[in-house]
Amino acid sequence: MKQIIKAADLELAVKEAKKQNLEIGLVPTMGALHEGHLSLIERALKENDFVVVSLFVNPIQFNNKEDLEKYPRTIEADLELIAGLIDRMEGRKAKELLAFTPTVEEMYPQGEPKEVYHFGPVEEVMEGPRRPGHFSGVAVVVRRLFDLAQPRRAYFGEKDYQQIAVIRALLEQIKYPIELVPCPIVRADDGLALSSRNMRLSPAARAIAPTINATLEQAAEMAEYEEVDDVKEWVLDTLASFHEVNPSLCPDGLKFEPEYFEIVDARTLQPIENWEAAGDLGAVGCIAVWLDGVRLIDIVKF
Numbered sequence: 001m002k003q004i005i006k007a008a009d010l011e012l013a014v015k016e017a018k019k020q021n022l023e024i025g026l027v028p029t030m031g032a033l034h035e036g037h038l039s040l041i042e043r044a045l046k047e048n049d050f051v052v053v054s055l056f057v058n059p060i061q062f063n064n065k066e067d068l069e070k071y072p073r074t075i076e077a078d079l080e081l082i083a084g085l086i087d088r089m090e091g092r093k094a095k096e097l098l099a100f101t102p103t104v105e106e107m108y109p110q111g112e113p114k115e116v117y118h119f120g121p122v123e124e125v126m127e128g129p130r131r132p133g134h135f136s137g138v139a140v141v142v143r144r145l146f147d148l149a150q151p152r153r154a155y156f157g158e159k160d161y162q163q164i165a166v167i168r169a170l171l172e173q174i175k176y177p178i179e180l181v182p183c184p185i186v187r188a189d190d191g192l193a194l195s196s197r198n199m200r201l202s203p204a205a206r207a208i209a210p211t212i213n214a215t216l217e218q219a220a221e222m223a224e225y226e227e228v229d230d231v232k233e234w235v236l237d238t239l240a241s242f243h244e245v246n247p248s249l250c251p252d253g254l255k256f257e258p259e260y261f262e263i264v265d266a267r268t269l270q271p272i273e274n275w276e277a278a279g280d281l282g283a284v285g286c287i288a289v290w291l292d293g294v295r296l297i298d299i300v301k302f
């Protein structure tokens with residue numbers, strides 16, 4: 001593994017790889033790596049000759065200054081995790097992994113980028129209206145990474161389900177021949193979707209956080225015989241009333257505060273009113289819940 005900080009050095013390494021006809025896999029991350037990220041990197045190492053992992057906390061996708069400041073920056077530990085993965089990984093195809101860890105100035109040498117992306121309906125639901133400018137900021141950095149790394153494949157985790165739809169729309173707009181590879185959520189043994197935000201949960205909050213996934217799994221079972229609206233209402237009520245039903249698990253006013261739970265077409269991300277309305281990718285339920293001052297997201301496929 002090599003660490004690269006300068007965009008120009010990444011471009012040189014990519015040029016060299018292209019000369020040798022190597023297929024490049026890109027795994028964009030914001031660092032604070034956990035097993036979820038490692039599963040993307042592992043897959044990229046198996047499917048490509050050469051892998052670029054970017055670790056960059058992208059300021060322009062945060063619409064909340066405090067969230068940006070609080071975002072964990074753990075580059076040294078991240079690099080160790082990647083090295084550990086490479087060491088223990090059998091059957092990898094890639095001969096080389098570059099960890100690209102640019103500064104903000106390196107990534108945006110002209111200052112804050114002026115370009116703005118619009119993606120229409122896929123960004124007008126769920127996270128879009130709640131985090132104005134977020135997806136445009138993601139698109140700017142991802143396009144820059146595409147330009148620098150020129151990957152054949154790019155790997156994204158399905159926890160950020162809407163982000164995948166937005167990147168799909170970005171690829172349609174810019175017409176780059178890059179295969180978007182969505183990768184399944186990795187969960188803790190108790191079902192909680194892995195996220196760098198989980199480390200901000202208090203022990204009591206961490207103990208009840210798996211309720212989110214458990215509720216979604218039960219919702220998937222209910223979908224066999226209940227209408228879409230009833231499943232939605234049940235999920236929101238179950239989480240919102242959890243502290244009343246389980247007061248001993250919820251000390252000091254701890255409670256789930258669901259921000260949204262939407263059941264949408266998995267491709268268009270538009271809400272569906274009945275199960276038959278879902279298209280080729282089926283239906284997916286996407287949730288955002290506040291717990292202990294931390295905003296958690298998760299999904300369930302129906």
Ligand code: PAF
Nearest residue numbers: 028029030058138141160
């Ligand atoms: O999913 C993330 O971690 C980020 O949104 C991404 C894709 C690395 C862009 O900064």
